[in-house]
Every structure is written in structure tokens, then in C-alpha cells.
Amino acid sequence: MGQDLRSPRGPQGNAAKCIALVGPFQSGKTTLLEAIMARTGAIPRAGSVDNGTSIGDANMEARAHKMGVGLTAATTTFMGDSYTFIDCPGSVEFAHDMRAALPAVDAAIVVCEADARKLPQLQLILRELEDLGIPRFLFLNKIDRAHKRVRETLATLQPASRVPLVLRQIPIWNGDLVAGFVDLALERAFVYREHKASEVIKLEGGDLDREKEARFSMLEKLADHDDALMEQLLDDIAPPADAVFDDLARELREGLICPVLLGSAMRENGVLRLMKALRHEAPGVAETAKRLGVPDSKDAIGYVFKSSHLQHGGKLSYARVLSGHLDDGATLLSSSGESGRVSGILAASGGHESKRASVEAGETVALGKLDHVRTGDTISTGKTVPASLVNVVAASPVLAMALASADRKDDVKLGQALLRLTEEDPSLAVVNNAQTHDVVLWGQGEMHLRVAMERLHDRFGINVKSHAPVIGYQETIRKPITQRGRHKKQSGGHGQFGDVVLEIGPLPRGEGFAFQEKVVGGAVPRNYIPAVQEGVVDGLQRGPLGFPVIDVQVTLTDGSYHSVDSSDQAFRTAARIGFTEALPQCQPVLLEPIHTVEIVCPTEATAKVNAILSGRRGQILGFDTRDNWPGWDTVRAMLPEAEIGDLIVELRSATAGAGSFTRSFDHMAEVSGRTADQIVAAHRVAA
Numbered sequence: 001m002g003q004d005l006r007s008p009r010g011p012q013g014n015a016a017k018c019i020a021l022v023g024p025f026q027s028g029k030t031t032l033l034e035a036i037m038a039r040t041g042a043i044p045r046a047g048s049v050d051n052g053t054s055i056g057d058a059n060m061e062a063r064a065h066k067m068g069v070g071l072t073a074a075t076t077t078f079m080g081d082s083y084t085f086i087d088c089p090g091s092v093e094f095a096h097d098m099r100a101a102l103p104a105v106d107a108a109i110v111v112c113e114a115d116a117r118k119l120p121q122l123q124l125i126l127r128e129l130e131d132l133g134i135p136r137f138l139f140l141n142k143i144d145r146a147h148k149r150v151r152e153t154l155a156t157l158q159p160a161s162r163v164p165l166v167l168r169q170i171p172i173w174n175g176d177l178v179a180g181f182v183d184l185a186l187e188r189a190f191v192y193r194e195h196k197a198s199e200v201i202k203l204e205g206g207d208l209d210r211e212k213e214a215r216f217s218m219l220e221k222l223a224d225h226d227d228a229l230m231e232q233l234l235d236d237i238a239p240p241a242d243a244v245f246d247d248l249a250r251e252l253r254e255g256l257i258c259p260v261l262l263g264s265a266m267r268e269n270g271v272l273r274l275m276k277a278l279r280h281e282a283p284g285v286a287e288t289a290k291r292l293g294v295p296d297s298k299d300a301i302g303y304v305f306k307s308s309h310l311q312h313g314g315k316l317s318y319a320r321v322l323s324g325h326l327d328d329g330a331t332l333l334s335s336s337g338e339s340g341r342v343s344g345i346l347a348a349s350g351g352h353e354s355k356r357a358s359v360e361a362g363e364t365v366a367l368g369k370l371d372h373v374r375t376g377d378t379i380s381t382g383k384t385v386p387a388s389l390v391n392v393v394a395a396s397p398v399l400a401m402a403l404a405s406a407d408r409k410d411d412v413k414l415g416q417a418l419l420r421l422t423e424e425d426p427s428l429a430v431v432n433n434a435q436t437h438d439v440v441l442w443g444q445g446e447m448h449l450r451v452a453m454e455r456l457h458d459r460f461g462i463n464v465k466s467h468a469p470v471i472g473y474q475e476t477i478r479k480p481i482t483q484r485g486r487h488k489k490q491s492g493g494h495g496q497f498g499d500v501v502l503e504i505g506p507l508p509r510g511e512g513f514a515f516q517e518k519v520v521g522g523a524v525p526r527n528y529i530p531a532v533q534e535g536v537v538d539g540l541q542r543g544p545l546g547f548p549v550i551d552v553q554v555t556l557t558d559g560s561y562h563s564v565d566s567s568d569q570a571f572r573t574a575a576r577i578g579f580t581e582a583l584p585q586c587q588p589v590l591l592e593p594i595h596t597v598e599i600v601c602p603t604e605a606t607a608k609v610n611a612i613l614s615g616r617r618g619q620i621l622g623f624d625t626r627d628n629w630p631g632w633d634t635v636r637a638m639l640p641e642a643e644i645g646d647l648i649v650e651l652r653s654a655t656a657g658a659g660s661f662t663r664s665f666d667h668m669a670e671v672s673g674r675t676a677d678q679i680v681a682a683h684r685v686a687a
């Protein structure tokens with residue numbers, strides 16, 4: 001670990017910027033991070049995600065799965081100024097990490113491809129940025145294999161953005177390959193050179209004609225928010241270059257446009273232009289602090305966007321400093337009400353962190369030993385701390401897995417490790433099922449849960465067994481009956497005697513359990529009646545079908561006792577025997593939990609979603625356009641819990657990964673026929 005005590009301010013004193021790399025799954029974010037680091041000299045040459053040598057995939061899980069499964073922050077210097085890039089995973093299953101990080105950044109680069117199938121995911125990400133008010137560039141990646149005209153691609157991508165996508169560059173074609181680009185703001189042509197800065201070439205011929213046309217179309221879009229420019233265009237006056245750059249920067253910052261740049265992360269093409277756009281157009285920390293409502297203050301104020309428990313103990317809190325100056329050893333107060341001393345400030349540099357003695361507003365760092373600080377907290381060196389600057393709400397979990405440690409001696413360790421994992425990633429949730437004694441881990445999808453299991457093993461050294469969570473089946477009865485229950489035992493000395501007559505009948509659905517007594521003449525002495533109720537409750541635990549019994553009413557009407565041998569225990573046993581013997585004669589019936597499920601999906605997938613629900617014994621309640629989401633629908637249905645288990649897997653495959661759902665328990669419903677027989681048989685085998 002190196003010691004770097006220099007301030008990262010550039011010669012012009014610009015504060016460090018923080019930029020998110022976001023975008024649909026596998027669009028090339030990690031490769032772009034690598035290319036940026038290589039082109040700006042932070043690393044000697046770019047590694048590759050394909051052979052697991054990239055910075056962004058520094059952690060083992062990312063390498064193993066060849067996909068981003070967590071955030072990576074890496075810092076570089078460009079033209080004397082410092083930039084930290086946060087590479088966010090593209091998979092929707094790991095979107096919480098991205099959501100927690102976005103509020104901290106000055107701008108986002110949305111890395112995307114000319115692939116219409118990824119449109120819904122692109123729309124989800126742009127939505128997130130639009131709602132947070134984060135300025136965003138689109139980086140149209142993989143231009144090395146573009147086969148479509150960029151303008152056509154843009155028309156395909158435009159519905160994903162609420163604001164106009166403004167093409168800043170056009171490609172220069174050499175046959176079917178993109179050989180370079182023309183920057184429409186600079187009016188300059190460049191030819192790409194692999195792993196080197198692009199070379200300026202003369203803009204002429206057909207490229208010049210295309211440039212004129214494309215530039216005019218860019219200016220027209222900018223003029224929608226600039227009356228002077230509109231007049232110049234109408235009067236055929238060429239606007240001054242500075243004014244065009246000013247408009248690009250202002251309209252980006254005000255969220256009025258989303259500029260589009262081209263490139264190939266793999267070949268490091270278009271990277272320096274992108275850096276220049278960030279340098280000139282992306283806002284700095286002062287504007288970000290204003291967006292977040294950070295009060296004017298001399299104190300260091302920061303936002304924690306990631307917490308990481310280290311393998312051999314200790315914790316790192318990744319934070320963006322939004323104002324002031326922070327020294328190692330400073331005492332920090334957090335918005336969750338805790339205070340602690342920073343022990344170690346590390347510059348975030350993709351797994352090769354270097355120590356810093358102090359940091360300034362703008363920098364993104366990892367802070368050591370802030371044990372009580374959580375992701376999402378605001379931290380401050382002041383005597384008071386502003387309330388949380390942002391409230392990042394975790395998406396409801398959609399897939400569950402029951403866990404147990406392979407070795408029972410690890411039970412406590414498992415509990416602690418799960419607590420840490422859910423603290424790091426609140427889109428995981430742990431529910432202890434009191435009925436089955438299972439620990440159920442809820443998450444955002446198969447890979448999310450698999451990575452959590454791997455972390456339990458690799459980081460916390462716990463081997464875990466998993467199985468599908470138990471469904472909350474219950475049973476009830478349809479027919480009333482009167483039943484006697486007797487318990488009599490004469491085994492020398494004191495005997496046991498209890499005798500009860502129970503009227504057992506069904507209750508309306510959802511009423512649970514009711515017990516009353518109508519004993520006359522002291523047939524069962526009053527002091528034994530609570531024990532009778534306990535005996536019935538014992539019998540409720542497992543009915544003839546193998547499940548807990550509900551919606552039953554029991555009335556104790558008669559019985560008898562023995563002055564010496566009767567006891568609470570004897571009456572409890574008698575009641576349990578009577579109740580248990582009665583149930584099979586009461587037409588027992590299986591009940592399954594039914595949930596209301598609300599699915600959101602792109603409209604073109606709605607018919608498929610309806611078919612999925614019908615195939616899962618769902619009852620569709622209706623569908624409607626999704627409020628405020630043009631091109632999306634909401635489908636509501638009642639669905640048995642047993643059918644929700646892997647719903648997300650089928651839903652994502654039908655919606656290019658964009659569909660999701662929420663659910664809430666609604667009622668228990670009777671199941672009969674073959675479905676019920678299969679459930680009961682499977683339960684018997686498992687038991």
C-alpha cells in the first residue's frame with residue numbers, strides 16, 4: 001500500500017469529479033473503466049474482462065462469473081484533475097449497489113450498445129438517473145462492430161430517454177467498419193488508433209457534408225432551450241463555438257439533453273474525447289452538493305455509498321466528500337446517530353488502494369473503522385450532521401432460499417455473517433421462519449443469492465446448505481363433529497385421568513381459532529379448562545394432512561374427572577387425543593397462501609406475462625398502463641405462493657430482464673383435487 005499525500009487538485013484547482021459507469025448488462029462498463037485507466041495513464045495497459053485481468057472485476061466473484069456483481073471505484077488523473085469512476089454492475093439483480101452510489105456522483109456515463117433487446121434495461125437506468133437529476137452521457141460502445149447507421153440506432157434508443165438523445169459525434173466509415181469520428185461541436189475529424197489517442201484528420205468530402213447536416217440537427221435540439229441560438233439558425237448565422245459548448249454543458253447539467261458519444265472500450269477508441277466532455281461539461285462537486293441539499297459549511301460532509309466487511313475483520317466505508325476537508329483520525333458523526341474516528345483514508349483505486357493523510361471536497365475514498373456507519377449515511381466532522389441526504393429504498397426481494405449451516409457449530413457465525421451481508425446489501429433480507437425454523441434468505445434473483453452463498457463461504461468461511469423455502473400451507477375442516485377424548489393410565493401409584501367432549505366445527509376463512517366452554521354441573525372442573533384449551537392447541541400444530549390447522553372452533557361441552565388421578569396434564573392429553581381423532585372425520589381440506597402480485601413490464605411483454613400467470617394458476621385481476629411510465633403496463637393478479645417461487649426467473653426471461661414484481665399476502669384458499677394430493681404427498685416424502 002503506497003503513501004500518497006499529494007492533493008489531487010489539478011493545476012487549475014478543479015475539485016475531483018466522481019462519475020458513474022452504468023448501463024445494461026454486459027454493455028462494456030468494466031472494459032470502459034479499464035480503457036479510461038489505460039488511456040489516462042493510471043495503469044500501463046488495459047487488462048481484459050474476458051481473461052479476468054480487469055480492475056473492475058478485481059473481486060473473485062466478478063472474475064468467476066465474468067460479470068459485475070458489485071461496485072468498483074478507481075481513480076485517475078486527466079489533464080491535472082482527479083476523476084474517480086464507479087463501475088456499477090449491469091445486472092438488475094445487483095442494481096441496489098448502483099442505486100446507493102448514484103446520488104454521490106457528478107454525472108453518469110450510460111454505456112450502451114446498438115441492441116434493441118436491451119432497450120427496457122436502458123430505460124430503467126435512464127429513469128433512475130432522470131429521477132435523481134443526474135446529468136448523463138450516453139456512450140454508444142462497441143462501435144468496432146457497428147453494422148447499423150448511428151442515426152438509426154439513436155432512433156431505436158430514443159424511447160428509453162425522456163429527454164432528447166443529442167448526437168455529439170458521427171462515425172467515419174471505411175467500408176463496413178467505423179474508422180473514426182467527427183466531433184460535431186469541435187467540427188473536427190479523428191481517425192481511431194488502437195490503444196492510442198485518435199489522430200486528427202482533415203474533414204472533407206462526404207464526411208464534411210454529413211457533418212454539416214448532423215451538426216445542424218444537434219444545434220436544432222440545443223436551440224429548443226436557447227432562443228438566441230434558434231434565431232441564429234433561422235437567420236443562417238453560424239453560432240460561435242463557445243456558445244455551442246456552453247449550451248452543451250448547461251443543457252446537460254440542467255437535465256434537458258443526453259449527449260451521445262461513440263467509441264470502442266475494447267480498442268480504447270473515443271475514450272479521451274469522453275474524458276474531455278467530462279472535463280468541460282460534467283458538473284463538479286459544488287453542484288452535486290447543491291443537488292443533494294448539503295448545507296454550506298466548513299465541516300467535512302460526506303455520503304457513504306458502500307460498506308465492505310473485509311475477510312480478516314475490519315470494515316471499509318466508501319464515501320464521497322461533498323464539502324470541506326477531512327483528515328485521517330477525525331471524528332465523524334453519522335446521520336444514523338453514531339460517531340466514530342476514521343482510521344485510515346484510502347484513495348479508491350480499484351483494489352490497489354493507497355493511503356492518504358487528508359482529502360478534499362470532491363474526492364471519493366474508503367474510510368477505515370467506521371463500524372457504526374452504514375451505507376446511505378451522511379457523515380460530518382461537525383457537531384451536528386445533516387439528516388440523510390438521500391433515502392435509497394431497496395427493491396422488494398423476489399426470490400428466496402432457505403439456508404442452514406452445514407455444520408451446526410457454525411449457526412451463530414452464520415447469523416452474524418448474514419447480518420453483515422444484509423448491512424452491505426439491503427436488497428438482501430433474512431427472515432426467520434418460526435414455523436419451520438428455517439433461515440430464509442431473500443434476494444433479487446438466482447445470481448444474487450448464489451453470490452451471497454459464495455461470500456458466506458469465501459469471506460466468512462461458512463459452508464451452507466440450501467433448499468427451496470417451505471410454503472406456508474395450512475389445513476382446515478369443512479364438517480362439524482362432536483368427539484370424546486379420554487386419557488386414562490393406571491401405572492401403579494398415581495394414575496392419570498382426563499375426559500372431555502369437544503364440539504368441533506369450521507370457522508369462516510381468516511378467523512383463526514376460537515375456544516369456548518359450555519360445561520354444566522362441573523363435569524370438567526374450571527381449573528382444568530385452560531389445560532383442555534392447551535391440548536386442543538397442541539392438536540392444531542399438525543392436522544391429518546400434515547400441516548397446521550386453522551379456522552376451527554372448539555367448544556368443550558362435557559367430560560368427567562377423577563378426584564385423585566386428574567391433572568392439567570391429563571386433561572391436556574385427553575383434549576389433544578379427542579381433537580386429533582376428530583379431525584380426519586371433519587373433511588379436512590388443504591389451504592394454500594395466496595398473494596396479490598403486481599407485475600410491471602414493458603407493454604410488448606404484457607401478453608406473455610398474462611400467459612405466465614395463467615400457467616401458474618394465477619387469477620388475473622386486471623392490467624393497466626403503468627402510471628408515468630409510457631410503454632409499460634402493470635398487471636395485477638392473485639397467485640398461489642407456491643407459484644411465486646421462481647416467477648422472477650420466467651418473468652425476466654420474458655421481459656429482457658426488465659420486468660419485476662411486488663407481492664403481499666392476501667388470504668388462504670382451499671386447494672383440492674390433484675394439486676392438493678401432490679402437495680400432501682410431497683410433504684409426506686419431505687417430512
Ligand SMILES: Nc1nc2c(ncn2[C@@H]2O[C@H](COP(=O)(O)OP(=O)(O)OP(=O)(O)O)[C@@H](O)[C@H]2O)c(=O)[nH]1
Pocket residue numbers: 023024025026027028029030031032049050066067068069088089090091111141142143144145263264265266267
Ligand atoms: N467488440 C467489442 N466488445 C466489447 C467492447 N467493450 C466490451 N466488450 C465486450 O463485451 C463484454 C462485456 O464487457 P464488460 O466490460 O464486462 O461489460 P460490463 O458492462 O462491465 O458487464 P456487467 O457489469 O456484467 O454488466 C466482454 O466480453 C467485452 O470484451 C467493445 O468496445 N467492443
